[in-house]
Structure formats: C-alpha cells, structure tokens
Amino acid sequence: MTDPETREQTVLDAVGERRELVNQGIQEEMPIKRPERLWEASRYLLDAGGKRLRPTVLLVVGEALMDVEPLSTDYREFPSLADQPVDLMAAAVSVEVIQTFTLIHDDIMDDDDLRRGVPAVHKEFDLDTAILAGDTLYSSAFEIMLNANAPSSEVVAAMDTLASTCTKICEGQSLDVAFEERADVLPEEYLEMIEQKTAVLYAASAAIAAELLSADDATVDALYGYGLDIGRAFQIQDDVLDLTVPSEQLGKQRGSDLVENKQTLITVHAREQGVDVDNLVDTDSVEDVTEAEIDEAVQALEESGSIAYANDKARELVERGKERLECLPDNEARDLLCDIADYLIERGY
Amino acid sequence: MTDPETREQTVLDAVGERRELVNQGIQEEMPIKRPERLWEASRYLLDAGGKRLRPTVLLVVGEALMDVEPLSTDYREFPSLADQPVDLMAAAVSVEVIQTFTLIHDDIMDDDDLRRGVPAVHKEFDLDTAILAGDTLYSSAFEIMLNANAPSSEVVAAMDTLASTCTKICEGQSLDVAFEERADVLPEEYLEMIEQKTAVLYAASAAIAAELLSADDATVDALYGYGLDIGRAFQIQDDVLDLTVPSEQLGKQRGSDLVENKQTLITVHAREQGVDVDNLVDTDSVEDVTEAEIDEAVQALEESGSIAYANDKARELVERGKERLECLPDNEARDLLCDIADYLIERGY
Numbered sequence: 064m065t066d067p068e069t070r071e072q073t074v075l076d077a078v079g080e081r082r083e084l085v086n087q088g089i090q091e092e093m094p095i096k097r098p099e100r101l102w103e104a105s106r107y108l109l110d111a112g113g114k115r116l117r118p119t120v121l122l123v124v125g126e127a128l129m130d131v132e133p134l135s136t137d138y139r140e141f142p143s144l145a146d147q148p149v150d151l152m153a154a155a156v157s158v159e160v161i162q163t164f165t166l167i168h169d170d171i172m173d174d175d176d177l178r179r180g181v182p183a184v185h186k187e188f189d190l191d192t193a194i195l196a197g198d199t200l201y202s203s204a205f206e207i208m209l210n211a212n213a214p215s216s217e218v219v220a221a222m223d224t225l226a227s228t229c230t231k232i233c234e235g236q237s238l239d240v241a242f243e244e245r246a247d248v249l250p251e252e253y254l255e256m257i258e259q260k261t262a263v264l265y266a267a268s269a270a271i272a273a274e275l276l277s278a279d280d281a282t283v284d285a286l287y288g289y290g291l292d293i294g295r296a297f298q299i300q301d302d303v304l305d306l307t308v309p310s311e312q313l314g315k316q317r318g319s320d321l322v323e324n325k326q327t328l329i330t331v332h333a334r335e336q337g338v339d340v341d342n343l344v345d346t347d348s349v350e351d352v353t354e355a356e357i358d359e360a361v362q363a364l365e366e367s368g369s370i371a372y373a374n375d376k377a378r379e380l381v382e383r384g385k386e387r388l389e390c391l392p393d394n395e396a397r398d399l400l401c402d403i404a405d406y407l408i409e410r411g412y
Numbered sequence: 413m414t415d416p417e418t419r420e421q422t423v424l425d426a427v428g429e430r431r432e433l434v435n436q437g438i439q440e441e442m443p444i445k446r447p448e449r450l451w452e453a454s455r456y457l458l459d460a461g462g463k464r465l466r467p468t469v470l471l472v473v474g475e476a477l478m479d480v481e482p483l484s485t486d487y488r489e490f491p492s493l494a495d496q497p498v499d500l501m502a503a504a505v506s507v508e509v510i511q512t513f514t515l516i517h518d519d520i521m522d523d524d525d526l527r528r529g530v531p532a533v534h535k536e537f538d539l540d541t542a543i544l545a546g547d548t549l550y551s552s553a554f555e556i557m558l559n560a561n562a563p564s565s566e567v568v569a570a571m572d573t574l575a576s577t578c579t580k581i582c583e584g585q586s587l588d589v590a591f592e593e594r595a596d597v598l599p600e601e602y603l604e605m606i607e608q609k610t611a612v613l614y615a616a617s618a619a620i621a622a623e624l625l626s627a628d629d630a631t632v633d634a635l636y637g638y639g640l641d642i643g644r645a646f647q648i649q650d651d652v653l654d655l656t657v658p659s660e661q662l663g664k665q666r667g668s669d670l671v672e673n674k675q676t677l678i679t680v681h682a683r684e685q686g687v688d689v690d691n692l693v694d695t696d697s698v699e700d701v702t703e704a705e706i707d708e709a710v711q712a713l714e715e716s717g718s719i720a721y722a723n724d725k726a727r728e729l730v731e732r733g734k735e736r737l738e739c740l741p742d743n744e745a746r747d748l749l750c751d752i753a754d755y756l757i758e759r760g761y
Contacts, residue, residue, distance in 0.1 A: 101586035133510030168547060172540040191521040191589060194543060195582055198517060201550055204577030212622050215564035222571055223558050236452035240540060320694055 065402070067409045074406040077386055077399055080313070081122055082115040088138075088156040088286040092207045099237040104188045104196035105203070106167060109163050113288035116297075117268040120157035120403060124272040125151045126288055127388075127396035144277040149213045149358055154221065154275055157208040158268045161225065164200035164233055165264075172240065180314040201229070213275040220274040220283075228267040237261025242326040246334065246341065253331045254295060256378075262294025285390040288398070294383030296377040297407045302327035303373055304412060306361050312412050323349070333369040377408040396404060414751070423755040426748055429454025429483060430471055431464040437487075439507040441556045452538045453545035454552070458512050460528040465646075466511055466617040467504035468754060473621040473635055474500045476737075476745035493626040494560065499561045503570065503624055506557040508619045510574065513549035513611075521589065522672070531664040550578070556650055562624040568622040569632075576618040584609025590677040595683065602680045603644060603725075606701065611748055634739040641733030645726040646756045649674035653724055653761060655710050661761045665698040667706035672698070677725060682718040700711045713752070726757040 065073070089109055095102045126133050127330075136142065138152040140224055170183035171193055177183060179345050185193035211218060238256040242248045268288035278286075302320065306329070310317045320327050321344045330340045343360040346352050364370050381404045393396045414422070422518045438458055448723050478491050482737045485491065487501040518524075519532035520542055523635060526532065534542035587605040591597050618635040627635075651669065653677070659666045669676050670693045679689045692709040692747055695701050713719050732754045 098583055098586045098590060098592065171543060194517055194520060195589075197588055198546075198550070199579060199582040201547070202575045202582065205554060205575035206579060207572065209568065215568045219564045219567050219571075220559065221567075222554065226554035227550045227560065230548060230555060233548040233551065234447055234450060237447045237544055237548075240544075241449065242448060264503060272694055283588075291745075325473065 065164065067405070070402050070405055071409060073399070074402050077123070077133065077403075078114055078116065078119045081119045083410075084152065085118045085122075085155055085158040085159060087393065088118075088290045089159065089353070090151045092153065092156045092210070093160070093203060100188075100192065101195060101199060102194045104184055105199045107187060107196070108167060108178060108181075108184055109200075110179045113163075113179055114129070114161060115158070116403070116407075117264055118159045118264045118292075120290065120400070121155045121158060121210060121266060121268040121272045121398050122151060123399050123403070124269045126275060126389075127391045127394060127400060128273060128276055128278055128282070128393055131396070133396050133399060141201050141276070143213065143275070145214050145217070147212070147214065147405070149217075149275050150211045151208040151272065153207050153212070154271050155268075157204045157225065158264060158271070160200050160204040160207060161229060162264055164197045164204065165236070167197040167200070168238060172236070173325075175315070208271075211267075211275050217275050218275055221271045221406060224267050224271050224287075226276060228263045228266075231259045231263045239326070243324055245326075248326050248334075249332050250331050250335070253326060256297050256326075257298040262291045264290075265294030265297065266290030271310045282390045285387045289384045289387040289404075292380045292387065293404045293407055296380040296384070299328050299373050299377040300408045300410065302329055303370060303377075304355070304410075306364065306370070307381065308412050316352065317354070318344065318352065318360065319349050321357070321360055322346060322352050328373045329369045330362055332372045333364050333367045336367040336369065338367045338369070340362060374401075374408070381405060381408055416754070419751050419754055420758060422748070423751050426482065427463055427465065427468045428693045430468045431489065433501065433506060434464045434467045434471075436698070437501045438508065440560070441502065441505045442509070442552060449537075449541065450544060450548060453541045455544070456536060457527060457530075457533055458509070458549075460510070460530045462528055464508060464753070465760045466613055466755075469614060469639065469642075469749070470504045470507060470617040471500060472745050472748050472752070473618045473740075474625060475629070476740045476743060476749060477622060477625055477627055479741045479743050480745070482748060490625070492624070492738050494563050494566070496561070496563065497501075498566075498624050499559055500560070500621065500624065502556050502559040503620050506553045506560075506574065506618075507613060509549050509556060510578060510581075511613055513553065514585070516546040516549070518585060521585070522674075524664070524667060526664050529594065550673055557620075560624050563626065566624050566626055567604050570620045570694045573616050573623060573636075575622050577612045580608045580612045583643070584612070588675070592673055594675075597675050597680050597683075599677060599684070602675060602677050605675075606644050606647040606677075608638060610647040611640045613639075614643030614646065615639030620696055625636050628712045631739045634736045636751075638733045638736040641729045641736065642756055644754045645729040645733070645753070648677050648726040649652040649730075649757045649759065651678055652726075653721060653759075655706070655713065655719070655760050665701065666703070667693065667701065667709065668698050670706070670709055671695060671701050677720045677722045678713055681721045682713050682716045685716040685718065687712060687716045695717075723757070730757055731756060 123179045139150050140148040143149045167184045171185045192287040266287045269290040270283050273283045273286045334340045342358050384404050385401045488499050490497045490500040491498040516533045520534045524532050615636045618639040619632050622632045622635050654669045683689045693705050733753050734750045
C-alpha cells in the first residue's frame with residue numbers, strides 16, 4: 064500500500080504536469096478577442112489558477128481506457144475505440160470552463176469576495192460583467208466541446224452529458240441556497256444537493272472521456288459513478304477543510320461556511336446530535352469573526368462526532384468510487400485514478 | 413401586392429396558431445419539477461407571454477424547405493431531406509428558451525423592472541434566483557435541442573450554431589453596455605452590435621431548421637442571412653417603437669431608451685447630425701420623465717431625419733432578407749416568411 068504522502072506527491076505531480084497542458088489548451092481555445100473587456104473578465108478566474116482536477120480526471124480516464132502510458136500521447140490527437148483520433152484536450156478545457164462559469168455566478172449569489180486568492184469577478188470587474196462573463200464561458204464550453212472531433216454520435220452523447228450536468232448544477236445550487244433558510248436539512252438531502260451541485264461535474268468529466276472515445280454504455284456508466292462518488296467525497300472534504308485549514312492557505316476566511324450559515328454535512332450531522340449549530344459563531348460577517356470563535360466551534364463539532372462522521376462518509380464514497388474503476392484495464396493510469404480518489408480526501412487544502 | 417393591414421393579419425394569425433403549439437411544447441419540454449422555486453422562476457417569463465416570433469420563423473422555414481402546406485404537418489414528426497423525421501418543435505422551443513434566458517439576464521444588467529407587462533424575474537423573485545433561472549434555461553435549451561432527433565451530424569451542426577449564437581449574444585450585450593459610456597458610436601458599430609445582440613438568434617432560428625432537416629450548406633447560409641437581416645430590422649423597429657408607441661401598449665415607459673441613455677440607431681444618427689442627444693431628456697429615471705418631455709425629444713429626432721433614417725435602414729434590410737429566401741421552393745410558407753419580414757417593420761408594437 065502506498066502511504067498518503069507518497070500518494071499526494073504522485074497525484075500533485077500528475078495534476079501539475081497536466082495543468083500546464085490544460086492551461087495551454089485554455090489559451091488556445093479561448094483567446095482574448097473583441098470585446099476585450101468581456102473576454103478578459105471571462106478569462107480572469109480561469110487564469111487565476113485552480114488545480115485543474117476535473118480536466119485531469121478526464122484526461123487520465125482517457126489514458127486508462129485506451130491503455131496508454133500516462134503523458135505518452137498527444138491529447139489533441141488521442142487514439143479512440145472508433146477509427147478517428149479525438150481531441151481530448153478540447154473536452155478537458157470544456158469542463159474546466161463550465162466549472163469556472165459556475166464559480167463566477169456562485170460567487171455573486173454567495174457574495175463571496177475572494178476566489179483562488181484573488182477578488183471574485185464581480186468584485187474585480189462589476190456585477191453585470193460577471194454575469195455576462197459567466198454566460199460567455201457557458202456557451203464557450205459547448206463550442207469547445209464541439210471541437211473534440213469525435214464521431215457525431217459520440218459528440219452528441221458528450222453534449223447531452225454536459226448540458227444535463229449544467230442543469231443539475233443549477234438545481235444543486237438552488238437547493239444549496241434554499242437550505243440556508245432551513246434548520247432541518249437531513250444528511251441524505253445534503254448528500255443529494257452536493258451530488259447535483261458538485262459531484263456531477265466530476266461524473267461528467269469521467270463519463271465524457273469515455274463517451275468521446277466510443278466506450279460502451281456500461282463503462283460510461285461506471286465512470287460516471289466514479290465521478291459522482293469522488294465528487295461528493297471532494298465536497299465533503301472541502302467542508303472539513305473550511306474548518307481545519309488556516310485562512311491564508313484556504314485563500315479565504317477559515318470557518319466561513321459556519322459564519323455564513325451554510326449547511327455542510329458536518330453541521331447537518333451536528334444538528335441531528337442536538338448541537339445548537341446556528342449559535343456556534345455569533346457574527347454573520349467573515350470580517351468580524353475571530354480565530355478563537357472558530358476554534359471553539361470546531362471543538363464542539365469534534366465533540367459531537369460530526370467531523371469524524373464527515374470523514375467516514377468521504378472515505379466510504381472514495382472506496383466505492385475506486386471499485387467502479389474495475390471496468391477499466393489494469394494499468395498505471397487506472398492506479399492514478401485510484402490515487403486521485405484517495406488524494407481528494409487526504410489533501411490538506 | 414398585399415396591403416400592410418392584410419399582411420399584419422396574416423402574420424398575426426400564423427404566429428398565433430403556432431404560439432399555441434409552441435406554448436404546449438414549452439410545457440412538455442420544461443415541466444415544473446423539483447426544486448420547484450427554480451423551475452417556477454425559469455418558467456415565469458416564458459409563461460408571461462411573448463410573440464414567439466423566433467420559433468415561428470424556425471417552424472415556417474421548415475415548412476417552406478420541405479414544401480409542405482403550413483400547419484398541415486406534425487412538428488414533432490417533421491419530414492426531412494434525410495430518411496428520418498425530425499422533432500422541429502424541440503428546436504423551436506430551444507430557441508425561445510435561449511431568448512428568454514437572455515431577457516432575464518439582460519433585465520438584471522439594465523435594471524429593468526418590467527418585461528412583457530409583468531415584473532422582471534429579478535423583481536418578482538430576487539437577483540440570485542434570476543441569475544440561476546437564466547442559467548437553468550441556458551443548459552435546458554441545449555438539452556431540448558438534443559431532443560430534435562435528427563441525424564447526429566445535423567444535431568452537431570445545430571448545437572454548434574446555437575452555442576456560437578449564445579456567445580455572440582453575450583458579445584453583443586457587452587458592446588451594448590460599453591456603448592452607454594460612449595458618445596461617438598458610429599451607425600456601423602451600432603449595426604454590428606445589434607447583429608450580435610439580437611439578429612443572430614433570428615439567424616440561428618432560420619439556419620437551425622435547415623440544418624436539422626439536412627439542407628445543403630448554401631441554403632443554411634442563405635437562411636442564416638435572412639435571419640440576420642430581419643433580426644436587425646426588428647431591433648431597429650423596436651428602437652423606433654420605443655419612441656412612438658404609448659407606454660401601456662409597450663408594456664414599459666415610452667422613450668425609456670432615451671431616458672436611460674441607451675444607444676439606438678436613431679440616437680447614433682442624430683448625434684452625427686449635431687443633435688445634443690444626451691440632453692434631449694433631462695431626467696435619468698423612467699419614473700420622473702413626463703410625456704411632454706418625450707414628445708419634444710421625438711420631435712427633435714424627427715427634425716434631424718433620424719427616425720426616417722432608421723425606418724429606411726430597416727426597410728433596406730427587410731428587402732435584402734426577402735431576396736435571400738429565393739433559395740427556398742416557391743410556396744405558401746415562403747410567402748409567409750416574406751410577410752413576417754415586412755411585418756417586423758410595419759408592426760405597431
């Protein structure tokens with residue numbers, strides 16, 4: 064068994080190597096053109112960084128499926144199970160562009176000031192530009208996916224997955240907003256919400272690679288399931304990290320979910336355990352909260368077993384996700400997909 | 413030659429008959445489901461009315477191209493030049509859904525209170541819900557287009573047209589917003605802006621019908637051009653109507669474009685003629701403006717020849733648009749497309 068530190072390094076190396084290529088893909092697929100202000104705003108958050116986890120999953124699924132050595136093959140001319148090479152990089156850029164669109168609009172709705180350590184788009188530019196930049200990324204993602212150059216029937220399948228995923232993300236975001244007003248959200252409801260809001264884009268990333276490469280339906284479904292599982296685990300881990308990682312490392316105030324009364328699997332569980340979650344932190348503003356207040360809140364959530372509960376749930380999802388990869392040939396890329404699953408819940412930021 | 417009143421009745425009847433079918437198609441393609449608030453907000457403006465001009469153009473192009481008698485054929489099982497029937501209604505609903513998405517987000521950006529005689533979505537609901545409802549319509553439109561059931565290669569072409577159209581609409585909206593800060597916009601720049609902001613969706617409506625029905629590229633291009641021409645004419649006429657139609661008939665304050673310093677072909681021309689456009693109306697608020705102020709401004713724009721200039725330009729575009737229809741068989745549906753073109757600049761509201 065690999066130890067977590069070695070695994071983390073393996074995953075960070077794999078993600079880092081592909082990040083360079085994805086960043087280049089973004090430049091190629093989304094050049095700054097007229098009207099410049101719109102395209103600059105659209106590129107702003109894309110260029111501010113981001114781990115590129117979803118495009119990495121998409122690209123590595125392709126390598127595992129086609130049984131090629133990781134990074135040995137041009138993603139722009141990727142071999143497929145049909146008779147024509149596929150531009151897998153276009154698809155990878157497309158899912159990252161969708162992810163970025165959702166972040167821009169979510170930041171408006173959550174009135175978050177910071178993202179990836181820089182001002183949110185509606186702060187750096189303005190509300191109107193942020194709405195429009197998100198809308199531009201949205202359609203651009205579909206245009207870019209159409210560049211994947213797979214057989215038409217596979218492109219249609221990938222577009223269907225992408226479009227229905229976007230609708231589900233909106234539904235998930237809507238539930239998330241509605242949950243802020245409710246004190247009786249159940250863990251199962253919370254898990255359904257993060258499935259829609261977050262996990263479906265991991266699912267789409269894995270499934271779209273398989274669709275474009277002409278894999279059979281069972282493989283597409285299994286990979287979709289892998290993405291759903293690790294995507295939910297990722298979100299749960301994000302909720303844990305919001306409480307446990309220093310603000311400067313997070314790129315935003317630690318405990319901001321608590322301050323802003325956002326539901327997480329942790330608070331939902333704690334409330335079931337009788338914890339007075341709404342009064343764990345007195346202030347409603349991330350500017351006013353103190354580290355001591357956050358520390359005290361975290362201690363209460365540890366005592367109720369809520370953080371452990373979230374950790375267990377994330378682990379369970381990751382294990383199930385890894386099992387689903389048995390649909391793939393046994394190779395280095397598949398091992399990497401397992402490592403990515405483990406990393407998502409072992410990562411410290 | 414048909415006189416304008418007879419033509420208006422012909423077009424209104426044709427649009428009205430198809431509106432019922434399109435409304436039914438909307439109900440079928442976009443049922444209210446969980447989370448209800450999101451889907452209700454997404455349906456709100458769709459259900460508030462609208463002439464359904466774009467879907468009508470799409471459906472009538474299909475009838476003209478396939479040389480069938482208007483309204484004689486089930487739009488859900490429409491004959492095509494390939495060997496399978498096409499669900500043309502799905503495509504018609506899709507373009508109407510895109511149109512509605514753009515209205516919701518535009519109303520936020522323009523801070524318009526009323527639309528189609530009812531409160532704008534961000535007023536009836538709230539900003540966050542309006543952003544999200546627009547986003548939901550956006551992806552839903554792509555999902556619905558995928559239901560058109562045409563050969564995959566034709567669906568890919570239609571999706572490409574739809575996605576690139578959405579990107580152009582965003583670019584056009586961005587230019588429109590930027591123009592509000594400029595006093596030196598040229599008529600050509602204005603025409604480019606409305607091409608992107610408004611006309612491309614008419615172009616897409618006409619072209620997508622042809623794409624899905626497997627028409628040749630020359631026909632698709634000609635129909636795209638027809639849409640671009642009549643779409644620009646439509647927008648210019650909208651600008652004229654904003655000055656000349658009573659508020660209650662418009663569903664918003666007459667002269668609101670002037671009050672809000674929005675550029676129109678009329679103001680851009682007037683400025684070239686030396687009219688002090690920015691001071692035609694003193695107030696910046698549609699609540700404070702008087703009908704007398706608007707009357708005086710309109711008189712100045714008539715004296716500078718700017719309203720006549722806009723009317724002439726719209727007429728020129730309509731004539732060119734009609735010429736492009738020569739790619740279609742000579743039949744009743746093609747005549748109707750000509751009538752629609754004329755109607756767009758003869759209509760009184």
